Structures are given as structure tokens and as C-alpha cells.
Amino acid sequence: MAESSELPGRLAILPFRNKVLLPGAIIRIRCTSSSSVKLVEQELWQREEKGLIGILPVRDAAAESSTAGSLPSPGIGTNLGERSSKTQDEISESLKHGSKNNQEVIHWHNRGVAARALHLSRGVEKPSGRVTYIVVLEGLCRFSVQELSTRGTYYTARITSLDMTKLEMDQVEQEPDFTALSRQFKATAMELISVLEQKQKTGGRTKVLLETVPVHKLADIFVASFEISFEEQLSMLDSVDVKVRLSKATELVDRHLQSIRVAEKITQKVEGQLSKSQKEFLLRQQMRAIKEELGDNDDDEDDVAALERKMQDASMPANVWKHAQRELRRLKKMQPQQPGYNSSRVYLELLAELPWQKASEELELDLKAAKECLDIEHYGLEKVKQRIIEYLAVRKLKPDARGPVLCFVGPPGVGKTSLASSIAAALGRKFVRISLGGVKDEADIRGHRRTYIGSMPGRLIDGLKKVGVCNPVMLLDEIDKTGSDVRGDPASALLEVLDPEQNKTFNDHYLNVPFDLSKVVFVATANRMQPIPPALLDRMEIIELPGYTPEEKLRIAMQHLIPRVLDQHGLSFDFLQVPEAMVQLVIQRYTREAGVRNLERNLAALARAAAVRVAEQDHSVPLSKDVQRLASPLLDGRLAGEAEVEMEVIPMGVNKHEISNTFRVTLPFVVDEAMLEKILGPPRYDDRETADRVATPGISVGLVWTAFGGEVQFVEATAMVGKGDLHLTGQLGDVIKESAQIAMTWVRARAMELKLVTAEESNLLEGRDIHIHFPAGAVPKDGPSAGITLVTSLVSLFSHRRVRSDTAMTGEMTLRGLVLPVGGVKDKVLAAHRYGIKRVILPERNLKDLVEVPAAVLSGLEILPAKRMEDVLEHAFEGGCPLKKYSRL
Ligand code: ADP
Numbered sequence: 057m058a059e060s061s062e063l064p065g066r067l068a069i070l071p072f073r074n075k076v077l078l079p080g081a082i083i084r085i086r087c088t089s090s091s092s093v094k095l096v097e098q099e100l101w102q103r104e105e106k107g108l109i110g111i112l113p114v115r116d117a118a119a120e121s122s123t124a125g126s127l128p129s130p131g132i133g134t135n136l137g138e139r140s141s142k143t144q145d146e147i148s149e150s151l152k153h154g155s156k157n158n159q160e161v162i163h164w165h166n167r168g169v170a171a172r173a174l175h176l177s178r179g180v181e182k183p184s185g186r187v188t189y190i191v192v193l194e195g196l197c198r199f200s201v202q203e204l205s206t207r208g209t210y211y212t213a214r215i216t217s218l219d220m221t222k223l224e225m226d227q228v229e230q231e232p233d234f235t236a237l238s239r240q241f242k243a244t245a246m247e248l249i250s251v252l253e254q255k256q257k258t259g260g261r262t263k264v265l266l267e268t269v270p271v272h273k274l275a276d277i278f279v280a281s282f283e284i285s286f287e288e289q290l291s292m293l294d295s296v297d298v299k300v301r302l303s304k305a306t307e308l309v310d311r312h313l314q315s316i317r318v319a320e321k322i323t324q325k326v327e328g329q330l331s332k333s334q335k336e337f338l339l340r341q342q343m344r345a346i347k348e349e350l351g352d353n354d355d356d357e358d359d360v361a362a363l364e365r366k367m368q369d370a371s372m373p374a375n376v377w378k379h380a381q382r383e384l385r386r387l388k389k390m391q392p393q394q395p396g397y398n399s400s401r402v403y404l405e406l407l408a409e410l411p412w413q414k415a416s417e418e419l420e421l422d423l424k425a426a427k428e429c430l431d432i433e434h435y436g437l438e439k440v441k442q443r444i445i446e447y448l449a450v451r452k453l454k455p456d457a458r459g460p461v462l463c464f465v466g467p468p469g470v471g472k473t474s475l476a477s478s479i480a481a482a483l484g485r486k487f488v489r490i491s492l493g494g495v496k497d498e499a500d501i502r503g504h505r506r507t508y509i510g511s512m513p514g515r516l517i518d519g520l521k522k523v524g525v526c527n528p529v530m531l532l533d534e535i536d537k538t539g540s541d542v543r544g545d546p547a548s549a550l551l552e553v554l555d556p557e558q559n560k561t562f563n564d565h566y567l568n569v570p571f572d573l574s575k576v577v578f579v580a581t582a583n584r585m586q587p588i589p590p591a592l593l594d595r596m597e598i599i600e601l602p603g604y605t606p607e608e609k610l611r612i613a614m615q616h617l618i619p620r621v622l623d624q625h626g627l628s629f630d631f632l633q634v635p636e637a638m639v640q641l642v643i644q645r646y647t648r649e650a651g652v653r654n655l656e657r658n659l660a661a662l663a664r665a666a667a668v669r670v671a672e673q674d675h676s677v678p679l680s681k682d683v684q685r686l687a688s689p690l691l692d693g694r695l696a697g698e699a700e701v702e703m704e705v706i707p708m709g710v711n712k713h714e715i716s717n718t719f720r721v722t723l724p725f726v727v728d729e730a731m732l733e734k735i736l737g738p739p740r741y742d743d744r745e746t747a748d749r750v751a752t753p754g755i756s757v758g759l760v761w762t763a764f765g766g767e768v769q770f771v772e773a774t775a776m777v778g779k780g781d782l783h784l785t786g787q788l789g790d791v792i793k794e795s796a797q798i799a800m801t802w803v804r805a806r807a808m809e810l811k812l813v814t815a816e817e818s819n820l821l822e823g824r825d826i827h828i829h830f831p832a833g834a835v836p837k838d839g840p841s842a843g844i845t846l847v848t849s850l851v852s853l854f855s856h857r858r859v860r861s862d863t864a865m866t867g868e869m870t871l872r873g874l875v876l877p878v879g880g881v882k883d884k885v886l887a888a889h890r891y892g893i894k895r896v897i898l899p900e901r902n903l904k905d906l907v908e909v910p911a912a913v914l915s916g917l918e919i920l921p922a923k924r925m926e927d928v929l930e931h932a933f934e935g936g937c938p939l940k941k942y943s944r945l
Pocket of ligand 1: 468473474
């Protein structure tokens with residue numbers, strides 16, 4: 057190591073931008089600028105013996121604040137310190153340009169470090185041919201700059217050494233301050249070394265330094281190895297006094313030590329968290345082992361084993377079993393916390409739970425018993441029952457017969473679902489209902505692929521899983537309510553389900569393996585036939601259930617609904633009696649429906665009221681047979697006071713029905729009219745409704761067809777001052793609007809013949825607008841069958857004659873006045889009967905449809921056939937048609 061005394065008086069200066077080389081530090085730099093290349097060439101490369109150069113820190117524009125003692129810029133372009141990295145070279149170049157324009161921002165520090173080149177290598181850049189040098193420098197000792205001047209393209213400086221002589225140093229070393237400082241520094245440095253060694257698991261090479269190198273040099277070496285700010289580096293360089301240098305170095309080493317400790321703490325914390333999960337894993341493994349020893353099998357791994365057992369018992373077909381095995385192997389390799397574990401497990405559970413082979417044992421089909429079963433559960437419906445028996449007979453003769461799927465079509469509450477469940481009972485099979493109402497997504501039928509988050513099997517596979525056998529009776533409920541949109545067409549998926557050729561290998565997207573649906577007996581229900589796609593309709597045999605007459609409803613209520621409702625409420629006839637007359641009242645005043653659902657609901661309301669009354673009665677405390685009557689005067693008194701209550705003993709395990717027997721009241725609760733009003737509220741419908749509503753001219757009664765069966769639809773027309781416009785309201789579709797236009801035209805064309813106008817004022821609409829409204833404004837309406845009703849209401853309006861309130865009508869009308877047949881006649885006639893209407897005007901060509909209407913209904917109605925509109929008007933008005941003569945246009 058060079059001693060200060062050996063320093064020459066002048067040194068070539070290499071500027072270091074924002075960086076300091078401290079004595080004892082070794083640095084590798086790359087010189088590319090012409091001035092530094094020249095310097096290296098002349099001062100180091102061409103010399104025999106490797107020479108010394110001076111490294112002087114410069115502060116650039118970015119580091120504005122100049123420190124005391126820095127030299128002002130000499131006013132010439134300078135090349136700044138070279139760096140080994142290209143980017144830094146570029147930065148220094150840009151600074152070079154900057155310095156040309158803005159020279160005063162570069163400040164030379166007035167103290168530097170003499171450095172010796174330990175290694176030199178020369179390179180030529182391609183393709184420019186520029187020479188570059190890589191120099192490894194070792195800092196030797198501090199100097200101060202007396203004067204800075206240029207030699208060719210680089211700087212030289214007159215310098216004086218700042219290092220102490222040996223004598224001076226010996227003297228300082230004697231001082232107690234110095235000894236204390238040096239001890240403190242060494243202790244801190246030692247601590248740092250041990251921390252680093254511990255961290256990097258290196259041997260004690262650095263420790264040797266502590267013993268061999270003088271402490272004031274050690275201070276520089278240690279600080280040079282840290283990343284500290286430029287300012288701190290400068291102040292270290294400026295610490296010429298060794299005591300100052302030691303205390304500064306101690307402070308910096310200590311700070312570095314602290315920062316290492318903090319960093320270590322953070323890593324430890326993170327590692328701690330990691331090892332926590334590892335620890336957990338280990339503990340779980342141990343727990344598993346312990347549980348295994350104890351034969352306790354209820355954790356995850358045992359679950360997987362249980363799942364495997366369940367899969368083995370599921371008797372899957374060979375291909376499915378293979379697939380399931382593959383999935384199980386994947387599951388076994390996964391950790392329960394791993395994503396995908398759960399979905400894989402749920403999937404395997406489904407595979408294990410599906411009834412691949414499991415079937416309910418089919419009883420030998422006894423047709424007589426099946427018929428009895430149907431008769432017991434359902435009143436009437438003879439034709440429907442007959443068809444069901446035929447269907448069952450075919451199945452008996454040929455169990456795998458691929459007959460069409462039965463589809464019950466009719467309004468709600470007519471017994472479609474309960475008939476299907478009776479079929480299941482007759483076949484001795486389980487029954488499962490799949491609701492298809494509102495299904496618009498094909499995935500509801502076929503399932504979602506497992507790649508989707510939250511994917512599920514389709515409703516069919518789900519239903520089969522729930523029912524647990526592969527041969528249930530499956531009811532596809534409300535098959536007409538499926539619709540198609542962008543998410544696919546559920547109907548096409550259903551086609552596959554119902555096709556005996558295809559359903560052997562039904563492919564659910566979630567399941568991803570074929571499932572055999574051929575053993576399932578499918579039955580469907582629908583409210584209407586129209587919306588069912590023709591291809592689907594083709595696979596089914598339609599059995600229509602039109603709705604019940606009030607008489608049929610009465611029988612159904614008396615024979616089936618009341619006993620069932622009583623049973624459901626834990627009552628019996630001893631508690632509640634609903635006389636026939638009252639049921640009739642419920643039917644007439646509280647329900648107006650094709651089926652019996654509301655009737656059942658109202659009867660249930662009566663049963664609830666009765667149940668409350670019965671439960672509120674002060675009853676005996678039921679005693680068990682074993683309990684001895686306590687000789688308590690208090691209890692005796694209480695029983696004595698309730699002489700009308702009979703004591704009864706309830707055996708253990710009684711059902712609801714039996715419990716009701718314990719509440720034996722003296723008199724049953726007999727429903728009367730007052731009670732009806734109290735429980736069900738004021739009557740909702742009455743026979744006078746039509747009469748009241750048709751009290752003024754311009755109103756006629758039509759019959760329409762809805763998903764709920766037939767309905768009565770009033771048509772109201774009124775005239776007001778205007779310009780001859782026609783206004784239509786009541787949520788009408790295009791077809792019905794056109795019917796209104798046709799009706800208006802027909803009436804205007806025949807205004808004279810109908811005596812609606814006099815010869816003078818031939819225009820019916822002169823100075824007035826017509827408004828036609830279809831009440832129940834919230835319900836959308838469409839269809840052509842209101843044609844004749846519209847004309848009738850207009851004729852009534854213009855002729856100021858009332859339409860007969862006991863007459864309802866349905867029929868389409870052509871522009872020339874021909875009456876065309878319409879659909880749903882049976883339902884419409886039943887609706888008219890429900891409303892208490894006595895006369896029904898029908899298109900003549902619809903008379904054939906009346907064979908389907910129960911005779912009991914027909915006997916109470918006068919059916920009036922109409923061929924032309926004039927016939928309708930003839931029947932609709934009291935005293936016949938106001939027409940002078942029939943026009944035969
Ligand atoms: P749907 O499926 O047609 O809407 P449900 O089968 O649910 O109707 O029938 C509604 C209720 O009416 C059920 O309790 C059912 O038992 C009863 N019901 C309907 N028709 C009859 C009938 N002919 N005989 C006895 N009960 C009936």
C-alpha cells in the first residue's frame with residue numbers, strides 16, 4: 057500500500073460523478089469518453105510500471121447543493137466519471153451536453169483519493185473502432201486539490217496528501233479517546249461480521265481483516281462496502297481526522313447492522329407464516345396417523361376412502377368406472393386446500409350417488425288394482441283413466457315398449473300432476489317431478505361444463521340423483537313453458553331425452569359420461585299445446601283435461617279434497633263438517649277456475665280455522681296408560697270442572713290424526729254461510745256480475761281462452777265527440793286490433809241496414825270518436841275470436857240497445873260478415889257455465905266440438921249456432937236483430 061509520502065505533487069484526475077472512491081476500496085470502471093481514454097492511455101497503459109491517478113468526486117446538476125469546500129467548475133467541458141454500465145455511460149454523455157450549456161452546475165470536490173490500477177484491459181468497439189478501457193482501481197489515500205488544470209483533453213491537479221505520518225499516527229494511537237473509539241468500532245464491526253457470517257454461512261475470513269489492518273483504514277474499507285448516500289460518502293472522504301472518521305464509521309456500521317436486523321426480522325416473520333402452514337400439514341399428518349391407530353375414520357383422507365367405497369358400490373358401467381378412477385387418482389394427489397379439490401370431489405360424489413343400475417323393483421302390474429288406485433285418487437276423468445290403463449297394459453305386455461310419452465294438457469289444478477304420481481304408484485315406481493317452467497337455458501337440462509365456476513348437472517341428472525333409482529316415473533312439468541333464447545334451446549335437449557333411440561346415452565355436460573335414461577318412464581304436463589315445439593309434440597301423446605263443471609268440483613271436494621285437507625290438518629269429520637251446500641257456495645262465490653286448486657285452498661282455510669278452534673278448546677291433559685291419576689285435589693277439581701271433556705289416553709308414537717282424536721269435542725264444527733264469510737271474507741264472485749256489467753248499451757260478453765282455461769271477457773265500447781278515430785285499450789295484440797278495425801268497418805258498411813243512421817247522416821262516425829276497451833287491462837290479450845263480440849258491442853252502442861246479459865259469444869268474423877270457427881270451445885263453454893251464463897253463441901262449424909263438453913254443462917246452456925254476423929246479432933239482442941233484411945254481399 058502506498059504511503060502518503062510517496063504521493064507525487066501532481067496527479068492526472070479522473071472525475072467520479074456522484075460517487076466517491078474511499079481508500080482501501082476496489083472498483084472496476086469502464087472508460088469510453090475520449091478524455092478518460094486518453095488519461096488511461098497516457099497515465100496508466102503506456103507506462104511500464106502501473107502509475108497512480110487521482111479520483112475526484114464531482115457533483116452534477118441533479119445533486120445541486122454544493123458542499124463547503126467544493127471547487128467551482130473550471131469552465132471547460134468535462135468528462136465525468138466512467139461507469140461500467142452502458143446506461144450510465146449514456147447518462148454521463150447527456151450530462152456532458154448539459155454541461156456545455158450549463159457549465160456552472162458541475163462542482164468538483166476539493167478532496168479526492170489517489171488510486172492505483174490493479175488491472176487494465178483494452179477493447180475496441182465494433183463497428184466504430186472506438187477504443188475503451190476497463191480499469192480495476194484500488195483507493196490508496198486522501199489528498200486535497202491545490203489547483204486544477206488541463207493536460208490535453210484531461211485534467212491534472214496539484215495535490216497535497218492528507219494522511220498522517222507514521223509518527224503522528226503513533227501519537228494519536230496513544231490517546232485514550234482514540235482507543236475507546238477504535239474499540240467501539242471494532243466491536244460493532246465484529247458484530248456485523250458475525251451477523252453476516254451467520255446469514256451467509258461463510259467462514260471467518262473477514263475477521264482476519266480486523267486483526268491485521270489498522271483500524272483507521274478498516275473504517276474506510278467497511279464504509280466503502282455499504283450502499284450509502286453520496287453525501288455520506290463525501291463526509292467520510294472529508295473525515296481526515298482519524299477520530300472523526302472512526303466515530304462516523306462506527307455510526308454507519310451500526311446503522312447497517314440495524315437495517316440487516318430489521319430485514320431479518322421481516323424475513324423471519326414471512327418464513328414463520330410459511331412454516332405455519334407446513335407445521336399445520338405435519339400436524340395433520342400426525343393426527344391422521346393417530347386417528348388411524350384409533351380406528352377413527354372421519355377426516356379428509358378417510359372421506360376419500362369412503363368416497364372410493366361408495367364409488368365401488370355404485371355399479372357404474374365399465375367406461376364410467378374408468379373415468380371415475382382417473383378422476384379419483386387426481387383427487388388423491390391434491391391437497392384439500394388446493395383449488396379444484398372441492399369441485400373434483402363434488403363431481404365424484406355425484407358419480408357415486410347416481411343410480412347407474414339401482415332400480416326400484418317393479419311389481420307385477422295388476423291392471424285391476426291400477427284402475428282401482430286411479431279411481432280412488434281421482435274423481436271422474438273416465439277417458440283419461442282409460443287411456444292410462446291402456447298405456448299400462450302395453451307396458452305390462454312389453455315392458456320395454458317404446459310407446460309415446462304421455463302428456464297431460466289442461467289448466468292448472470285439474471289433476472295432471474296427481475295423475476302422473478298415480479301412474480308411478482300403479483307401476484310401483486318412485487316418482488320425481490322436474491319443473492321446466494321458465495327454463496330458457498339449455499344448460500338447465502344438460503348441465504354446465506365443469507370448466508365453468510359453479511357448474512352443476514342439469515335438472516334431469518339432479519332429479520335422478522335425488523330419487524336414487526334409474527327407473528322412476530319422471531314428470532316433466534310445464535313442458536310448454538320452456539323457451540329458447542341465446543343460451544340455447546332446452547326443447548332440443550328435451551327431444552334427445554324423450555327419444556328412445558338417443559336417451560340410452562344421454563350426455564349431461566357436467567357429468568361428461570353417458571347416462572342411460574331408457575328405463576325412466578317420462579310423463580309430461582302442459583297448460584297449452586300451442587307453445588310446445590312440433591318436434592317435441594310429435595314424441596308425445598296428448599291427453600287433454602279440460603277442467604271441471606261445478607258439479608264435478610263438488611264431487612271432487614266431497615270425496616277427495618275435504619278428507620285430504622282434514623287429514624293434512626290433523627282433523628276428522630268429528631271436528632269439521634262442510635255441508636255440500638257450503639262447498640257449492642265456495643265453488644260459486646269464492647272460486648272461478650277450471651281446476652280445483654283454489655277450491656282446495658279455500659277448504660284448507662276452513663280447516664285451519666277449525667284447527668284453531670279445536671286447539672283453543674280447554675282440553676284434558678293426555679295421560680299415558682302407565683301414569684296413575686294423582687290424588688291431587690287441585691287436578692281433581694280441574695277435571696271435575698270440565699265435565700264435557702272426555703279423557704283419552706294417547707299411546708306412544710301416535711300420528712297427527714290420532715292426536716286429533718284426543719281432542720274430543722262434544723260438537724263438530726259445522727260450516728255455515730256466516731262462518732264462510734268470516735273465514736273466507738266477502739264473496740268474490742256472484743251470478744249477477746254479468747247482468748250488472750252489461751247494464752248499459754255498448755257492452756258485450758265474449759269467451760276467450762287462456763292458460764288458465766276458458767274465461768269470460770267483456771268488451772266495452774263508447775262514443776265521444778271527435779274526428780272519427782278508433783281508440784283501443786286493454787293490452788291488445790295486433791290480431792285483436794285488426795279484428796276491431798274489421799268490426800268497425802263492417803258496422804259502418806251496414807249502418808243503414810242496421811238502422812244505426814238515418815239516410816241524411818250516412819256517416820256513423822260523423823263528429824265522434826269510438827273507444828273500445830277490454831277490461832282486465834293488465835292482462836295481455838290477442839287472437840281473432842273476439843271478432844263477433846266486438847261487432848255486437850258496436851251495434852249495441854250505436855243502436856242504444858243493451859246486449860242480453862245471459863248471452864256470451866265467441867267467433868272470428870270475416871270482413872264480409874262470415875263467422876269462422878275458433879279453438880278452445882270446450883274450455884270456453886265451461887267458463888260460460890261457471891259464470892252462470894245461460895246462452896252461448898258459437899260458430900256453426902264449432903258445434904262438433906260440443907261432444908267433449910260434459911252433458912251436465914250442456915243441459916244447463918242454450919247453444920246458439922251462428923253462420924253469419926247477422927245470426928249473432930239476432931241471438932244477442934232481446935227481440936232479435938235490428939237488421940231490416942240480410943245483406944248478401
Ligand atoms: P295440476 O298438476 O293439473 O296443476 P294437480 O295435480 O296439482 O293439478 O291437482 C291439484 C289438486 O287437485 C290436487 O290435490 C289433486 O289431487 C286435486 N285433484 C284434481 N283433480 C282431481 C280429481 N279428478 N279427483 C280428485 N282430486 C283431484
